[in-house]
Amino acid sequence: MYSEKVMEHFANPQNVGEIENANAVGEVGNVRCGDIMKIYMDIDGDVIKDVKFKTFGCGAAIATSSMATEMVKGKTIEEALELTNKAVMDALGGLPPEKIHCSVLAEEAIRAAITDYKKRQVEEVEEFEYDCCQKEN
């Protein structure tokens, strides 16, 4: 049913865990469907220095989380945003048709984390500007 690569990543998933003080967190999926993927990133400038995940889901969900985090680690956020679910699937040697949505979830989780990072940066700038104005007044 699963490729050897999927089994390898399921048996020994890479990057499991949380990052304390992560500056990017993305969570996708819902409990009703039985799949939740949460990705933590430590981004410095535009480079993803570290990435970890926590996943509630089936074997394919865990394997795609592991593979997707491996594929974006050390990359720039622009490079990470180019990651497609197909690339994750190919790297895993394919997925059964009913499990393709797991790879979509992985792509979405990466994007959600980066979106969170960008949002936080805007907020930081806004906060800074706000502070300046306060002082000036």
Place this chain on the structure above:
Amino acid sequence: MIYMDNNATTALHAKALEAMLPFLTEHYGNASSKFYKTGRDAEQALYAARQSVANQIGAKPNEVYFTGSGCEADNWAIKGIISAFDGRKKHIITSEIEHHAILNSCAYMEKHGCEVTYLPVDEYGRVNPVDVEKSLRDDTAIVSIMLANNEIGTIEPIADIAEIVHSHGALMHTDAVQAMGHMAVDVRELGVDLMSMSAHKFHGPKGVGALYIKNGVRIDNFIHGGGQERGKRAATENVAGIVGMAKALETANEKLAENCAHMRRLRDKLIDGVLERIPYTRLNGTRKERLCNNANFSFKYIEGESILMMLDMKGVAASSGSACASGSLDPSHVLLAIGLPHEIAHGSLRLSLSADTTDAEVDEVLEILPPIVERLREMSPLYEEVKRKENK
């Protein structure tokens, strides 16, 4: 391998295999070809097998019709009865936790003008006979409630239900596929008009089952062809399979009390051990009216397919009612019917035993399972929140 998926299928019993082999080799004759010996040998074996199965379930031999599966028996019971009423009665009553063989046969009949009442069950999966009584109508043709549930092992009060059904002039069918070989099953005690059976659930071969049809019940023929099974279910008889089914049932019933006591003890050891060792766990189904070989748990915050894969890596075969494990988008209809929220239904694990299961195997599963659950929970974002709250 530790095989704990006996509600899915069982190993063929050595005695059943032994009984079957001659009919796969030298006695290959067609049971309908009576003018030469090998055909007559097959016919005689078929006769003896029918006699034996009838004896085991308290029926007459001419009330036992062999089929290709339990699924076929269920299909026949629903479709055959409705079509025999020829539009005079069009209402069916069943429960939300039936096997898909019944549920999908009912859904098919709905497309052909029938009305179906799907009775809810309580939190343990029990059908309330009072609900059956309330749902019965003048045009109710048949009520179909399973004797024991295949997922959570709940045993239904079929004798009580049958009495109510008959007092309203309807027919009573029970799917006894999971029950046979795991409890005493007697059609007279149950008071049913029709009963489905499947050989491979009690250490018989796959591809053979039977439908008990009480004498006097009008049912349409199901497979049209030759005169086999008194013309009701045509097709050259699967002699070896039928012989194997009869032998397996005899063997199971020979030591029924002893085997059930053994399975019940191991089942309880397993249930107690799991509940004791693993927090945030619930037992699905009831402790009392439960098949002697079935245990079904939900482990909160994790998903069933992952549990099965990790158990498989440790050599344990089991099953789950999660959506992924069932190959659909929703988790098991049975677990939803007993009121479990989706996320808890996704984390279910069924461990089902046989008379061959040993203490050592149960002990090993009790060693293997807790670290698997813990490991998956460590990976789960849902558990992260729970731990955070715990530490506060």
